Amino acid sequence: MSGEKCRFVNVEQQELRRLREQDSRLRSLQRDLPERLNTIREEGRRELQQRLEPLEQRSQQQEQEAKKLKSNLASLELETHRRMQQQRKELQKAIRESEAKQQQALESEVQRLENAMQDGFSQQRSLLLEITAEQRQEYLALNQHIDEKFTQLIAEERQSRQQLQQRLEQEKQDKNKLAQDLLDDVETIWQQVDRDYQHQRFAPGKLANLRREIDLTRNNIQAGVPEAAIATTQQTYVALADLRWELQQKEQQWQIFYNAALEDLQCLITEVQANRECQIEIGTGDESEKFLLEVDYWTNGSLNQYEQQLRQIETQIRESELSVTTEELGQISQQIENLRPRLGEIVEQARVEILSSQLRAEIADKVADVLSKMGYLLINPQTDAIYEGEDQRQAYVLKLQDANGGEVVTIISPEKEFGKNQVSINSFGKILQDETAQKQNADAIFQTLALDSIEINSPLECNDSPRQEYYDMDKVRQRQLNKPVQDIEASQG
Incomplete structure (x- = not known):
């Protein structure tokens, strides 16, 4: 018997503050x-x-x-x-x-x-x-x-x-x-x-x-x-x-x-x-990890759009040199001043996105630990634990198998709110497994998450059919997602 068990989870506020303030330092590389x-x-x-x-x-x-x-x-x-x-x-x-x-x-x-x-x-x-x-x-x-x-x-x-x-x-x-x-x-x-x-x-x-x-x-x-x-x-x-x-x-x-x-x-x-590229350090001491943060990538092109907006203003100033009034220049200067904080917001957004991505991987590790205790194994870490479309901004997908041929695909999908994710546990069984057992397995996973700074803030949603589009991990990895134009051009180049 196959099916999907789904819940929305949140990282506890105290943990979010730790991630955002203590263990996620940004540094300019320039x-x-x-x-x-x-x-x-x-x-x-x-x-x-x-x-x-x-x-x-x-x-x-x-x-x-x-x-x-x-x-x-x-x-x-x-x-x-x-x-x-x-x-x-x-x-x-x-x-x-x-x-x-x-x-x-x-x-x-x-x-x-x-x-x-x-x-x-x-x-x-x-x-x-x-x-x-x-x-x-x-x-x-x-x-x-x-x-x-x-x-x-x-x-x-x-x-x-x-x-x-x-x-x-x-x-x-x-x-x-x-x-x-x-x-x-x-x-x-x-x-x-x-x-x-x-x-x-x-x-x-x-x-x-x-x-x-x-x-x-x-x-x-x-x-x-x-x-x-x-x-x-x-x-x-x-x-x-x-x-x-x-x-x-x-x-x-x-x-x-x-x-x-x-x-x-x-x-x-x-x-x-x-600040197109920054270095972000997660963790402290010997356990810290440093990542190269490409701001435009993690904000889906927001940095490029921001620079284009600034360059449009620059073009406007230069092209209107012979006609722009002092009052209009004052308005343009105020517009520039109003836009100035936007850079900090964009870089902060990038930082939050990479933290969220790391968080999805950490949740997947916790799920894998619980499933391993139930007899499930991660057969190939390179192919069965991946980001959808090989895009770290997207859902993290984890596939494990048991000795009887049963397979569990867990999908951790990001929500707009920082720290909130949807965890979908999909069972693909070659041997019949009753609904009660599947529900117990899902409850065990969510209970373990709840003990580790994860808040469960929605009831368990049960669906008769699993999400078939995530069964074939090769297709999940090769999936073409809605990417910003500059990402597509870069991949073609």
């Missing part, structure tokens, strides 16, 4: 991770400097053009460019100081990071997150510095404009020439802003509004109203100068945000690559 992160930071620093160089070239060109202005705006413009040049020098100094502080922080943490990598993955991640948080604070402080400096410079600029207006009042004797010279100079400055700044990106519509003011000034001159033209031109120049400072400030902030987002993302991708 000892050069700190150096790789340092390289990315250094490349990011160079890229930011390259992005800021055109701002200096633009200022030099504008300064030469300011010398050709006809009105008293020339001296004011030269003074403005002097302030801008001083601001850029202070920004460069602040960036260098911030970079040096970041690099010093990472270098000072290299030894701690290497020790953390030796101690375990969680310590490594904790320290990396701490360093990253410090670097983000440096970027925020740098932007705060920009805001404060621009506020100070704009106040100085407005004071200079007030002095200019007083001088213009004294020069109104030749009103027509003054009005035309002011108009020509403001027109030149408007064209500079239109040519040199990304005004549609950082202040859409504002420059176009000032174009209408310039056209109104021209109409006033043609209509013989130079006083109105002078007043309108002065107002237009004030608004134009404010817009230029605003564009300069927003562009510098954008450059810093863009560089920070890209740098953070590249560091996270590097960390993903560094």
Whole structure:
């Protein structure tokens, strides 16, 4: 008589904690991770400097053009460019100081990071997150510095404009020439802003509004109203100068945000690559065993999917460089920050899966011990004690025989919850064996498991027919299971 006896079993919570905390230490195999992160930071620093160089070239060109202005705006413009040049020098100094502080922080943490990598993955991640948080604070402080400096410079600029207006009042004797010279100079400055700044990106519509003011000034001159033209031109120049400072400030902030987002993302991708393989140690002392943990394999492709998601964001950032706003960069940076813990979750999932796999093998050993006391033998350990499809993520299958030709196939199948498995005991009898005896054998197996940190949390389920698809162990071993695409491609390669 044949049949199946099935129950769900759980590892006791105390035992699960021991497995997860004490006897399953993860270590990164990539000892050069700190150096790789340092390289990315250094490349990011160079890229930011390259992005800021055109701002200096633009200022030099504008300064030469300011010398050709006809009105008293020339001296004011030269003074403005002097302030801008001083601001850029202070920004460069602040960036260098911030970079040096970041690099010093990472270098000072290299030894701690290497020790953390030796101690375990969680310590490594904790320290990396701490360093990253410090670097983000440096970027925020740098932007705060920009805001404060621009506020100070704009106040100085407005004071200079007030002095200019007083001088213009004294020069109104030749009103027509003054009005035309002011108009020509403001027109030149408007064209500079239109040519040199990304005004549609950082202040859409504002420059176009000032174009209408310039056209109104021209109409006033043609209509013989130079006083109105002078007043309108002065107002237009004030608004134009404010817009230029605003564009300069927003562009510098954008450059810093863009560089920070890209740098953070590249560091996270590097960390993903560094943790594709980890070493897991199960047990303690002389009884400990070390396994090479391929994270993507044990998570059914989750690590690859995670890296692809990060690379898609990287592509999005690079392809939208000419259009992405500072606000959108802030949203992308927050998205990266929200994704950062996912790596730890994936590696933890891999660790749990390999522990679960080992647990299934241990349960199978306990079942084999009980059956051996009932007269069953494991004929060939290489072929009759295997993972389904030779895939350690799948069910563990064990087949034993007795002297009378009876066979018992035990299937330990994983459930989603860590530590929970379905144990199915299938009897294939060539000689009749009553149902009571089969049930007693199954009870003996589950009772033995219950004595060894295994909780039995479901009633015994009895089926008249065994699971025939597990009888032929060759077919069980060769079974094609639903594997991730990358696993299939690897096996074909």
